[in-house]
Amino acid sequence: xxxxxxxxxxxxxxxxxALRIQGVDTIFCVPGESFxxxxxxxxxxxxxxxxxxxxxxxxxxxxxxxxxxxTGTPGICMVSRGPGATHASIGVHTAKQDSTPMILLIxxxxxxxxxxxxxxxxxxxxxxxxxxxxxxxxxxxxxVPEIVSxxxxxxxxxxPGPVALALPADMLTETAAVAQTRRYKVAQAHPDxxxxxxxxxxxxxxxxxxxxxxxxxWDQSACIDIAAFAEANRLPAATAxxxxxxxxxxNDLYIGDVGLGINPSLAQYMRDADLLLVVxxxxxxxxxxxxxxxxxxxxxxxxxxSMCTPIRKSFVDSTRPTSQLTRVCALSRLPRAALIR
Numbered sequence: 001x002x003x004x005x006x007x008x009x010x011x012x013x014x015x016x017x018a019l020r021i022q023g024v025d026t027i028f029c030v031p032g033e034s035f036x037x038x039x040x041x042x043x044x045x046x047x048x049x050x051x052x053x054x055x056x057x058x059x060x061x062x063x064x065x066x067x068x069x070x071t072g073t074p075g076i077c078m079v080s081r082g083p084g085a086t087h088a089s090i091g092v093h094t095a096k097q098d099s100t101p102m103i104l105l106i107x108x109x110x111x112x113x114x115x116x117x118x119x120x121x122x123x124x125x126x127x128x129x130x131x132x133x134x135x136x137x138x139x140x141x142x143x144v145p146e147i148v149s150x151x152x153x154x155x156x157x158x159x160p161g162p163v164a165l166a167l168p169a170d171m172l173t174e175t176a177a178v179a180q181t182r183r184y185k186v187a188q189a190h191p192d193x194x195x196x197x198x199x200x201x202x203x204x205x206x207x208x209x210x211x212x213x214x215x216x217x218w219d220q221s222a223c224i225d226i227a228a229f230a231e232a233n234r235l236p237a238a239t240a241x242x243x244x245x246x247x248x249x250x251n252d253l254y255i256g257d258v259g260l261g262i263n264p265s266l267a268q269y270m271r272d273a274d275l276l277l278v279v280x281x282x283x284x285x286x287x288x289x290x291x292x293x294x295x296x297x298x299x300x301x302x303x304x305x306s307m308c309t310p311i312r313k314s315f316v317d318s319t320r321p322t323s324q325l326t327r328v329c330a331l332s333r334l335p336r337a338a339l340i341r
């Protein structure tokens with residue numbers, strides 16, 4: 001179809017329509033004059049998108065991050081330029097470290113004023129580069145559907161995380177006649193059958209294995225699957241910092257959480273383990289602990305897995321829970337050494 005065959009809409013209307021297409025039903029914000037046109041457009045969509053007005057941008061960003069963490073879909077936060085964006089950076093940083101899908105929409109100065117140190121102007125591509133998976137500034141209303149679609153796809157694919165989009169005020173009132181895009185579809189990496197076979201062999205050989213769980217992307221069925229996997233293979237299971245809910249703490253196989261103030265016995269078990277099966281968490285100083293057990297590992301990237309050939313330890317890392325992983329070796333029952341308590 002030609003562009004003239006599509007309805008003419010403002011950048012703000014295109015943005016709200018794009019959010020609606022991507023399945024957004026809730027937005028957290030502190031209203032600002034730099035995106036008043038978006039607020040007007042949201043009024044026309046009030047039956048589909050709930051706007052929750054907060055008193056502080058830090059709270060709005062934290063609420064959006066929590067929404068993304070609980071639903072698995074990008075939490076949406078909208079703030080004004082300058083101080084609004086800097087306050088919201090707190091929640092964005094949390095989303096980056098916790099691998100939470102989130103999109104921050106930031107009001108921006110008019111395009112004509114950009115680069116002149118106009119009131120509350122910040123280059124958000126520089127500011128949010130280390131805090132997000134992707135940052136963009138939408139310079140034309142006609143590109144709103146394209147860039148919003150990419151933002152959602154980026155936020156949920158691979159390792160989830162936050163995306164920031166700057167919205168120049170005059171772009172939001174500019175009109176364009178363009179088509180909308182389709183709703184995003186999560187792209188997930190899956191282990192190769194050969195990798196799963198190698199994991200089977202590694203499990204059979206291991207005498208002191210450890211299953212470490214964490215990260216995002218979990219739902220109830222994934223938790224049930226991983227518990228069945230652990231029980232079938234008699235795998236001691238630990239959870240990463242702030243992810244104790246992924247495994248029933250009353251299960252005999254649960255041996256604790258790996259984080260701040262780790263149980264010394266659990267830390268020693270990690271050092272002595274001959275197989276570390278890490279599903280989901282980011283291996284930070286809290287989950288290593290202190291990067292100590294990684295010091296002897298030589299990493300080799302294999303598809304979505306990090307397979308290591310250490311001196312005394314085998315290590316398998318899957319960035320997100322997958323049905324293939326949680327069901328591999330489900331029928332085998334391997335003898336295990338006594339679990340730590």
